[in-house]
Amino acid sequence: MRRMHLQVFNAADWVQPHRVHRGIYTDPAIFALEQQRIFERAWIYIGHESELPEPGDHILAHMGTQEIVLVRQGDGNLAAFENRCSHRGARLVMQDKGQARQFTCAYHAWSFHWDGRLQALPLPQGYGSDAAPPSRDLVRIRQVQSYRGFVFATHSADAQPLNDFLGGLASALDNMVDRSPSGQLVQAGGKLRMLYHGNWKLFMENAVDLVHPMFVHGGAVMVARQHPQWGEHAGTTGQTTQMLLANGLKLSEWDGVDLHAHDGGHVYMGGFYRQGVIAPKRQDPVFTAYQSALEARHGGEKTQAVLAVERFNNLIWPNLSVNARFQTVRMVQPLAVDKTMVTSYCFAMTGAPPEMHTLSLRFLNTASSPGSLVASDDLEIFERCQQGLSEGLNDWIDTARGLGHDQAQSPTHWRANGTSELPIRHQLQAWLHWMGHAP
Numbered sequence: 001m002r003r004m005h006l007q008v009f010n011a012a013d014w015v016q017p018h019r020v021h022r023g024i025y026t027d028p029a030i031f032a033l034e035q036q037r038i039f040e041r042a043w044i045y046i047g048h049e050s051e052l053p054e055p056g057d058h059i060l061a062h063m064g065t066q067e068i069v070l071v072r073q074g075d076g077n078l079a080a081f082e083n084r085c086s087h088r089g090a091r092l093v094m095q096d097k098g099q100a101r102q103f104t105c106a107y108h109a110w111s112f113h114w115d116g117r118l119q120a121l122p123l124p125q126g127y128g129s130d131a132a133p134p135s136r137d138l139v140r141i142r143q144v145q146s147y148r149g150f151v152f153a154t155h156s157a158d159a160q161p162l163n164d165f166l167g168g169l170a171s172a173l174d175n176m177v178d179r180s181p182s183g184q185l186v187q188a189g190g191k192l193r194m195l196y197h198g199n200w201k202l203f204m205e206n207a208v209d210l211v212h213p214m215f216v217h218g219g220a221v222m223v224a225r226q227h228p229q230w231g232e233h234a235g236t237t238g239q240t241t242q243m244l245l246a247n248g249l250k251l252s253e254w255d256g257v258d259l260h261a262h263d264g265g266h267v268y269m270g271g272f273y274r275q276g277v278i279a280p281k282r283q284d285p286v287f288t289a290y291q292s293a294l295e296a297r298h299g300g301e302k303t304q305a306v307l308a309v310e311r312f313n314n315l316i317w318p319n320l321s322v323n324a325r326f327q328t329v330r331m332v333q334p335l336a337v338d339k340t341m342v343t344s345y346c347f348a349m350t351g352a353p354p355e356m357h358t359l360s361l362r363f364l365n366t367a368s369s370p371g372s373l374v375a376s377d378d379l380e381i382f383e384r385c386q387q388g389l390s391e392g393l394n395d396w397i398d399t400a401r402g403l404g405h406d407q408a409q410s411p412t413h414w415r416a417n418g419t420s421e422l423p424i425r426h427q428l429q430a431w432l433h434w435m436g437h438a439p
């Protein structure tokens, strides 16, 4: 495993209650240390069970900068291994998704079972007698576990149980599953990828920063306001216009959106969509049919409770953003200290009217695609932050907004008004936790 060479690293020097040192966004040595201390130890979201239903089905995934292969085994379980041949290190699997009887390396044709064990190699006698087969297996990821279909992995043998890690934000995954009339979600509709030249934490922090939308997304709001009649359209134009208009809340209205922080750096914001096809509850035939299907599963009372969960971005730190209402996730993958990939996709709810999936696809395209008027604003700001943070004499970034006004709801749960920087401070506390002690 990689080992880093910061001679003296004291995490507390970098994150203070009211400010954070710019180096954690710009210093390649700290980025390398994050890979060891966060991405090799925390539970990292790597995919969904529905992506690989049959034995031999596999997908590529990432734990920080490291590429892994997640494979459905013959007994139905999941296993993952590093995507690196155990012979000379060639990348083994090249396609994002596939089905294989075994994995054969393109270089010297060593082949491996679904669980990463060496299966066969040409001319085995020539490779020497001291190399027993186990030393030639692929490197397995120590733990792979699912929470209601969402798959997480960790390199750590002694990581806390996944349920404990998810803590208060397991509720976001629960809500997404509970919204499906069959209890089943199927990843569908492809994947959207966005690359930006900025640190990975900028994305996670911005997703719960409610001061920015009316400024950063003001241009898109203005276009929608100039054409309010577009919001009446039944199709994509209507939904997109309604979504853009919703970003145009006044600051006092953003302040009225709830923010919640749970142990582990996991945070969420309340919802702010109020009208049209994106409203939490609607009176139209599609939603009525959906609600009936949900009642058939849960009964009336639980259906009301499931639909009443009104949240927007739910962050499971360090790499996952969940929107249960629209059945979407965004996965953050650090590539370098100043380069990040965001992969977004959505799920179809088995048993729901197909129009509900169309709603999710439109949501994702408007909110999180490379062509999105909204996402492109955010990426531009991340790149400006990265550029600004890379230069200058001021080493510190202010994170003090709302400090001292957090309201404890329990020993592991706090809330604040929408324009507080509580969720950002909370993520940085999680950073401190992981970075503060060596593996």
Ligand code: FES
Pocket: 085, 086, 087, 088, 089, 090, 105, 106, 107, 108, 109, 110
């Ligand atoms: S590098 Fe894979 S078989 Fe040689």
Ligand SMILES: [Fe+2]
Pocket: 206, 212, 213, 216, 217, 374, 378
């Ligand atoms: Fe934004």
